[in-house]
Amino acid sequence: MTSASAAFAEIALPVPIRRTWTYAVPETLVPRIGAGRRVRVPLGKRAAVGTVVGFPAPPPGEDVEVRDITAVLEGEPEPNAEILALTRFVSEYYLCSWGEAIEAALPPTPPAEPATRVARRAPGTASDGGLPPAASARRRVLARLPHDGSAVEVASWPAADRRALRELARAGIAIVEDVRAALDGPPSFAPVERAAALVPTQAQADVLAAISAAVASCTYAPLLLYGATGSGKTEVYLRSAEAALACGRGVLYLVPEIGLTPLLTTRLRARFGADVEVLHSGLDRRERARAWRRVARGECRFVLGTRSAVFSPVAMLGLVIVDEEHDGSYKQEDAPRYNGRDLAIFRAREAGATAVLGSATPSMESFQHARAGRYGMLRLGGRVESRPLPDVEIVDMRREFERVGGIRPVSAALRNALAGALERGEQALVLRNRRGWAAAVFCPRCGNRLHCARCAVALTWHRAERRLRCHACGWSRREAKVCPHCGHADLKHLGEGSERIEAELRELFPQAIIRRMDRDTVRSRGAHEALLRAFDRREIDLLVGTQMIAKGHDFPGVTVVGVLAADHALGLPDFRAGERTFQLLTQVAGRAGRGDRPGRVMLQAFDPGHAVLRDAAVQDFERFFEREIAYRRAMRYPPFAAVVNVVVSDRDAGRAAEWSERIASAVREAGGGRLLVAGPAPAPVERLRGRYRWQVLARSAGRRQLHSAIAAALTAVETEVPRRAVHVDVDPYSLL
Numbered sequence: 001m002t003s004a005s006a007a008f009a010e011i012a013l014p015v016p017i018r019r020t021w022t023y024a025v026p027e028t029l030v031p032r033i034g035a036g037r038r039v040r041v042p043l044g045k046r047a048a049v050g051t052v053v054g055f056p057a058p059p060p061g062e063d064v065e066v067r068d069i070t071a072v073l074e075g076e077p078e079p080n081a082e083i084l085a086l087t088r089f090v091s092e093y094y095l096c097s098w099g100e101a102i103e104a105a106l107p108p109t110p111p112a113e114p115a116t117r118v119a120r121r122a123p124g125t126a127s128d129g130g131l132p133p134a135a136s137a138r139r140r141v142l143a144r145l146p147h148d149g150s151a152v153e154v155a156s157w158p159a160a161d162r163r164a165l166r167e168l169a170r171a172g173i174a175i176v177e178d179v180r181a182a183l184d185g186p187p188s189f190a191p192v193e194r195a196a197a198l199v200p201t202q203a204q205a206d207v208l209a210a211i212s213a214a215v216a217s218c219t220y221a222p223l224l225l226y227g228a229t230g231s232g233k234t235e236v237y238l239r240s241a242e243a244a245l246a247c248g249r250g251v252l253y254l255v256p257e258i259g260l261t262p263l264l265t266t267r268l269r270a271r272f273g274a275d276v277e278v279l280h281s282g283l284d285r286r287e288r289a290r291a292w293r294r295v296a297r298g299e300c301r302f303v304l305g306t307r308s309a310v311f312s313p314v315a316m317l318g319l320v321i322v323d324e325e326h327d328g329s330y331k332q333e334d335a336p337r338y339n340g341r342d343l344a345i346f347r348a349r350e351a352g353a354t355a356v357l358g359s360a361t362p363s364m365e366s367f368q369h370a371r372a373g374r375y376g377m378l379r380l381g382g383r384v385e386s387r388p389l390p391d392v393e394i395v396d397m398r399r400e401f402e403r404v405g406g407i408r409p410v411s412a413a414l415r416n417a418l419a420g421a422l423e424r425g426e427q428a429l430v431l432r433n434r435r436g437w438a439a440a441v442f443c444p445r446c447g448n449r450l451h452c453a454r455c456a457v458a459l460t461w462h463r464a465e466r467r468l469r470c471h472a473c474g475w476s477r478r479e480a481k482v483c484p485h486c487g488h489a490d491l492k493h494l495g496e497g498s499e500r501i502e503a504e505l506r507e508l509f510p511q512a513i514i515r516r517m518d519r520d521t522v523r524s525r526g527a528h529e530a531l532l533r534a535f536d537r538r539e540i541d542l543l544v545g546t547q548m549i550a551k552g553h554d555f556p557g558v559t560v561v562g563v564l565a566a567d568h569a570l571g572l573p574d575f576r577a578g579e580r581t582f583q584l585l586t587q588v589a590g591r592a593g594r595g596d597r598p599g600r601v602m603l604q605a606f607d608p609g610h611a612v613l614r615d616a617a618v619q620d621f622e623r624f625f626e627r628e629i630a631y632r633r634a635m636r637y638p639p640f641a642a643v644v645n646v647v648v649s650d651r652d653a654g655r656a657a658e659w660s661e662r663i664a665s666a667v668r669e670a671g672g673g674r675l676l677v678a679g680p681a682p683a684p685v686e687r688l689r690g691r692y693r694w695q696v697l698a699r700s701a702g703r704r705q706l707h708s709a710i711a712a713a714l715t716a717v718e719t720e721v722p723r724r725a726v727h728v729d730v731d732p733y734s735l736l
Contacts, residue, residue, distance in 0.1 A: 008058070224362060
């Protein structure tokens with residue numbers, strides 16, 4: 001039966017079920033309920049926090065039992081109407097629940113001591129609420145509550161009385177609320193001396209004129225800013241932001257990595273002062289909540305952040321900047337699996353704003369959209385001050401192998417180039433996009449490789465920790481002395497990682513100051529920023545690391561860049577392998593020669609003739625694009641088809657295979673022959689975190705019909721396949 005309440009609310013809950021729930025609103029809470037309010041509700045045998053997405057909501061059917069909202073949460077971040085619309089789009093497009101999308105949009109609740117308030121549910125009732133005489137504790141507590149329904153603070157009440165309050169709340173006699181401390185306070189940054197804008201080049205001025213005109217029109221305008229590394233895109237972003245702020249509009253500036261924010265934040269605050277706030281997951285809960293509230297209150301109009309900042313409540317949004325728009329870090333790998341770049345475009349469209357997507361190596365989708373006229377194309381030619389692009393050399397490691405009779409990670413050519421740079425007092429970068437000392441440990445007698453106990457992944461040897469670690473799930477074990485399969489005591493290491501490269505470079509250049517940047521060295525808070533600032537101040541001569549060092553940094557002292565195993569990712573079973581390799585190589589090469597001295601780049605490879613390497617060596621994106629787009633068109637991959645990857649997993653291999661077969665059949669049936677469906681097949685990483693994985697890959701030229709078919713298929717099997725076993729990835733960036 002329905003509740004006796006006359007008011008109902010539609011609630012979105014953060015659970016992986018694509019529906020909303022109807023709850024009754026107690027009369028005393030009606031004045032405080034509205035779209036976006038955060039509420040506590042019963043869900044099964046537990047309590048859950050959800051968001052009001054509809055009020056008033058129509059009552060459910062007569063035979064449906066409706067439970068009451070138990071509390072309205074005060075002081076927590078709440079989505080406004082614009083963010084609610086954005087999260088609804090996320091739930092519909094990425095096939096997740098609305099509640100999951102809202103949870104992703106809001107900053108986590110900061111730690112705070114809750115102050116509990118309580119009130120009668122029905123004002124004017126008897127002092128004892130009709131409780132039996134035996135319920136003495138509850139009768140005593142209820143007698144202390146005002147008859148007019150007003151709330152009282154009970155944080156200092158004895159524990160026994162607070163237990164009685166919870167019993168009263170469960171009985172529907174009282175309402176208990178958690179009121180968290182307000183997160184107001186001063187801005188979370190120190191003042192920075194204001195800096196003047198640089199004088200734009202003619203190419204920058206032409207691009208700025210187009211962007212400024214688009215911003216002033218107050219209509220949606222998607223623009224692709226395509227320019228070589230070092231061509232001055234950042235200054236274009238800053239001047240475009242000035243134009244938007246001058247029009248009274250807000251600015252959202254997205255970057256792909258947290259590591260790009262520290263130096264950029266300093267530059268932005270030197271230009272715009274306190275009008276800039278930073279939002280990303282590297283901040284602690286209190287910092288994120290304070291920054292979010294400043295933006296929500298309109299105290300700042302400029303937000304810098306990573307992909308999650310796309311949900312920040314910037315008012316009167318006029319300009320959205322997505323720097324390095326091609327970068328895979330904009331794709332969220334856990335539910336909801338959204339792409340921050342694509343949501344930025346949606347926000348700009350809904351707000352009537354200008355979206356500027358910038359890159360020296362645009363994604364295949366964005367460049368094709370620009371060529372087809374769906375995006376405007378803006379070009380920045382060469383580097384500022386006519387600086388030349390670096391000279392790139394491909395080092396044939398097969399000849400290196402023959403020359404020295406084995407494999408040495410750092411070739412003679414790269415050693416000489418690094419030595420020359422260090423002798424001249426210049427800086428250098430060396431990229432090895434793999435962590436640890438060795439990528440695998442194997443037995444030369446039986447051929448066994450040491451694998452993760454939970455994943456179908458070889459363990460990586462970390463010598464400094466003396467541990468073998470799985471880079472997929474984090475599981476680790478102590479170093480192995482003998483082969484667990486045959487007992488052989490002479491295990492070998494295969495494939496060098498960044499830790500080993502750092503050690504070798506220290507041996508080669510003992511006088512140089514060498515540091516390493518990867519996830520192992522920047523775990524502690526502030527370590528990333530400290531390392532980058534030290535390199536920027538020329539306190540470090542040579543920085544070795546993973547792709548963290550490749551993205552967006554502007555270090556004028558760097559003249560030499562070395563890339564080890566430049567071709568190692570080209571053989572991965574993923575249609576984006578060539579695109580990702582070209583982008584990474586071009587981006588890291590672009591770190592060289594950004595000052596007044598020319599740059600030199602060495603790409604070490606065992607397949608030096610590969611077309612992707614040849615294109616990257618001359619930084620010819622358009623030549624790469626023409627060849628890659630022909631392949632995508634022939635194979636019906638994005639941007640010529642929409643793709644959804646459905647991954648089914650379970651601890652039992654047989655169940656995972658069976659469930660994936662049911663889903664594949666349901667997708668084919670729902671598609672009615674209009675979809676290309678591959679699978680089910682074991683995922684490239686067949687076992688992950690103890691669960692066996694199968695995948696079904698569906699493609700279609702029509703995005704709507706593909707999404708509709710996947711949604712229908714999931715509904716068809718929801719009684720046969722547990723929802724927790726199914727992970728839907730719309731527009732997947734990786735198929736591994």
